[in-house]
Amino acid sequence: MASATLYSQRDPMLKKRDDFEDILEERRKSSDLKYALRCYAPVLYKGLTPCKANMLKNMVLQSDNVKYVINQVSLESGEALDIVHEEASVILEEMAHRLQISTVRFFAYALTKAFKTIFQHICVNMDGIQRLQQAIQEHPVVLLPSHRSYMDFLLMSYILYTYDLALPVIAAGMDFMGMKIIGEMLRMSGAFFIRRSFGGDKLYWAVFSEYVKTMLRNGFAPIEFFLEGTRSRTCKSLTPKTGLLNIVMEPFFKGEVFDVHLVPVSISYERILEETLYARELLGVPKPKESTSGLLKARRILSENYGSIHVYFGQPVSVRSLAQGTINRSKYTLVPRHLPRKPMEETQSFVNDTAYRIVRLQEDSMVLKPWVLMASLLLQNLEGLELSVLTEQTLWLRGLAQCYGAFMDWPDHAPAAKVVSSSLALHKGLVCVSEGWVSLVVGEPQVPMTAEEALFNRAVSVLSCASYRNQVLHVFIRPAILAVAMHNADSSKKDEVYNCFSFLYTMFSNEFILCPGDTVQDFDEACYLLVKSGAVQTLQQGIVGTDRSQPILSFLKGLLDSFLQGYQLVCRFLREEASDGLTEKQYVPAVRSFAVKLILAGNLRCYEVLSSDMQKNALAALLRTGAVRKVKIADQVTLKVNKMALNSFEDTLGGHLPTQKAVLARL
């Protein structure tokens, strides 16, 4: 198969940007009720086996796979077959969606009302819709949107309904089911609910995977789930989870369908509904439990302006052409297809690569607003900036971002000053302008506060701001790592720079979307981009900065600064403070109070360190590299620390070279 025709290698600069259409525009002009009641007749998959949601359940329970597992479970547990069968059907009952067009129409009506109030535009790329329409007819389709907000899946269904496309069935976390009426309504609009963890539960896994596969094989509806697994609280993409992706690919591996098309969807919000909520959550204020009353309380958001949303439906990716030459499907032919099997190693790594690929495709098509550039600049100047300087630098950064392939939504024909000031206005909760000086908003000063409270308030505003900067990180991350590596390396020799690059790449691969196997490729890409922006020259001897390089390199280094500091802090904490008894549960609060102490003492100026997300990612990286190990004692998981390794990691992250060789050897 000519894979080139189906999946073109990404090249940010060559990608033709599609035209967007604002779907709210028409809604503002015509009757919402009429829209909700209009004739809905989507195109369907050509191989569709028509069936109702209820028949689907029967098919799943009668499938060879589920029957086999029921048998096995019954044998192992000694329970009667019909009891296990009953269990399976309870699981399915709890899980299954009950897609009903009437509920969808209700949502169409209610959401239109809400969307028109809080959003200015909802822009959708038309070419993407057409490609999707085509794909839905030809192959089972899996929609893979990015996940930043609860809004995501309502929005997706809303758009598909608007364009008369088949409504997806959506894998949602069980926590939604806690919302009484809403949970059921979501179910009736196509959501099916899965438990967050069901590690060892064979029966659950069998019912769940068969349910998804049956819908896929029959072409019942496009299947939608979030590769990232959960909403990203930081607005950077999360490292993908592969469980569900593996399930939807399996019918292809086993020859049950000719192909499966994966459609990456990038949903970019100008302002996220959960903005400060996320920041508080990251700082340790627990996330409010999903409840209907909570949702009602949240209706005050209806009075605010959340700007616009861009939804980009990417080019469908054919699993068949991706798997060409990688997956030998005949290996699947030696065992009956209904036997549950662990994915083979080559499959696992293929699924993993694909997951990263898709997330990168999502990232590439995120539409970036001027504000994200401004947020990046403000975070590097916490004490504030002059408005004119900010404007000038934002313009400069826009040039750099576009050179690196960013998908900017910059208003045409508007003077830069106006663009900047309207962005500032939209985000007035985060930033204030007084007398031409722009700085982050810090709490309400009139209320008397303890030092800790003040710090907390400051951290909320920094983290909120960071969540915007994070949206642009994917554009700069590879050159930024290279910039730090060039700074840290002994010399400008290419292999030394590469070693530093590779170290950072490994350390940060839980933090950013850096596919473990792609180090070399990404290094080349980073070099290419830096050269292209005129920041470096690659000569025979190595990689050297040019005279124009200073602002670019220091901006890029600045981007990573808080991450480097955060990781160093975690190393230091573990080295100095972690007693042998430190449990995994205690880890986050302990690091946080360690950091708070340092900040209050004036020894640390980095607020992002307080983010539990960064702390967890750092720990994951250390666990992965073996500097920290988990030891299970009784019921507790405690962390066991290798101080030597931590010490050298800390040094290397800080750019101290002497110990670097040893570290690399350990990696």
Next chain:
Amino acid sequence: MASNSNSSERQRIAQQRLRIIAGHLQKHEDGESGLIATECKAEAAGSNGANKGTMPKKRQEVMKWNGWGYSDSKFLFNKKGQAEFTGKRYRLSGMILPSLQEWFENTFGASVKQHKSPATPALNPGALPPPNLNAAFLKDLKATGIPFSHEADDRVFRAHGHCLHEIFALREGRGFQRVPDTVVWPNCHNDVVKIVEMACKHNVCVIPYGGGTSVTGALECPPNETRSIVSLDTSQMNHILWLDEKNLVARIEAGIIGQDLERLLNERGYCTGHEPDSMEFSSLGGWVATRASGMKKNIYGNIEDLVVHMKVVTPRGVFEKSCQGPRMSTGPDIHHFILGSEGTLGVVTEVTMKIRPIPEYQKYGSVVFPNFEAGVACLREVAKQRCAPASIRLMDNEQFQFGHALKPQVSSIFTNFVEGLKKFYITKFKGFDPHQLCVATLLFEGDRERVLQHEKQVYDIAAKFGGLAAGEDNGQRGYILTFVIAYLRDLGLEYYVVAESFETSVPWDRVLDLCRNVKERITRECKERGVQFQPLTSCRVTQTYDAGACVYFYFAFNYRGLADPVRTYEQVEHAARDEILSNGGSLSHHHGVGKLRKEWMKESISDVGLGMLKSVKDQLNSERPKWLHSFQVSRPCVSRNVQAECLSTTQQCIRLHLTHCKNRCQ
């Protein structure tokens, strides 16, 4: 140096001859070999006087030189644009097929009036490389009195099978880079022994040639072969040597072709029941060499079930078992080295084969199913209950429509009316979608009562899957068509349509998925490779087994606008085979591997498996000097490679490349 190797060579040959002679002498201990000396003459008397086979030495006198089958039989569109089938040999011969043209034009986007791609009218002997003769060999050959020829048309005729690229090359008048240099016609086993011996002695290649119906590229001569190539045509070894009614077996010379064998046995009230679709032309030796499968295998078995004993001439000497017991536990069955060896190990000269009395009663039948899924489910159930009729085949919708296009003109209005009524009943009354429904054809055999009972059982099962009995005529026509269908490719080639068939075997649970995926793959590959018209992809389930089925695909497209249709065709077929393997299908059910599919051999039987085959081959050629083993073949004109050098190499003197047969259109 040279003289040195010469003398050792001579020594070696002398030793070998001694060994072969010793082998023959030893055999004198068992009774039968006493006949050896007289065998060549005795056979005629043994089998009812003079017996002239259908196949003359000069095959081109009866057969097409650049297409399938008899020269006098072919499809053509007459001046009125109506299709007819010429000749007198078949039920369809001389008939008008009124709906073929419309089907043909609609299916392929071809135009009978406007777009013709006629073949070169005659062979141009000048385009042929002159024969590369080995004088010493010829001298010895002449001394034996075995007939031979160097004529161009004889040599070209034996340079190919019936792969698309071969026929296409002939039609374009391009011919082949390398063709056999000599054709020999041995009359009996001993002649073959002599030929092989001389070939060993004089370093000459031997390619056995039986029916010439190969569709695996097995008959192609390696273009860079520098030794003289002899095509060993077995057509004159076509006698039944004896018939044993007590044990129901017959001893038959391996060159006999299917139709002659059946005719001769029928004269005595017997049959073998082995009926591959190519049985008009393919030979017994070829069946053995390719592991052939017959349409009625459900009753009679495949070739491996039918063979009781065989005699094979190898470079090492003659190979045969010492008894004709019906089953033995004497290590791995050595017959199975030869069954499927595709001529790489030796020449099969005589076979003892099971025979059966001609069945008392035969009845055709057919069943219409609402869709292919229902049909497959029904066949699976029939296989499960082990009540498959002599033959049961399920055609998909495309093939059903194709079959309709081949209906001859109906003379009476009444028949027309009945046909219309039937159609109305099935599509309107029963609600079958004419673009979904498919047909199973059935053939029952045995004594009358049993057949009727059996028939009822099968129809009852079919009814459970929504099948409706659709009459004897439809069934019978289905089977008649299998013999003429091969002629249709030649018709297509006249109008820019290339076509080919291929087959596989697959476990039951994967039949539907495999059929769907392979068809879809073909359609996509054609599109991607710039084929301007929708290809025809069609399949049928032709055999049922306990654990799976044999699936047969047709694939054709209009190649107008393509620079290199054969190459495009081959790329698509290659992709289709990949798809088959990915979906759990086998490399081949009965066509064999040949050169066409040798690249998948390792994947199919594993490194170790391949090594085992290789070592058998090495054993048969073990006295050859090592350096000659590295003989490599490259084939510029054809993209796929010679069947497993592993299987087929050409050692120093003998290239045994048997390909008598293909069981075409099974």
